[in-house]
Amino acid sequence: MVRILDEGGYVRYDFSTADKLLGICEILVEKYGSLINVHEQAKDAKDLEQRLLEFKGIGPVTVNIFLRELRPFWDKADPKVLPIVKKCARRFGIHLDNYRGKSVTFVRIEAGLIRLRKKYHE
Known part of the structure; x- marks a missing residue:
């Protein structure tokens, strides 16, 4: 995970960050089964944002960036332009x-x- 973060340009992240991300992934899979299910189960854009904010360590800025990148591909991904x-x-x-x-x-x-x-x- 750390190598992937480094390759993506996230050089200030370390093993503790990787562990946190893996923990979030485990909870996501337990609760929703897959990332796409988070989108499918959300009622609308606001509900999608709220569902993502429920994950420990995920805040409004992270949700905005994440949904910005998915905006062209997910109907309910529609964060406000900052x-x-x-x-x-x-x-x-x-x-x-x-x-x-x-x-x-x-x-x-x-x-x-x-x-x-x-x-x-x-």
Whole structure:
């Protein structure tokens, strides 16, 4: 698990983080059977977010990032665009309303704006 985190660029994580992630996975499988079942059992986007927030160590930012990446693929994955993303988009002249929110392009723009925020200390 640590090697996978390292390969994904998550270099500040160690074995304790890997153990926590594995623990979350075990609970998820016990409660839902699979990750896709979390989505299928959720009534709507808000319920999906609440179900994910029930896992120890998973907070609103993590849920937002996770669901942002799944937005094009899961009907109920529809987290709000973070205010900092909107601010960065304005700063760089990007009109987010020109893009379909459930598209892969929109998700990539959103993630890119987060990285730009870090680079420019927005």
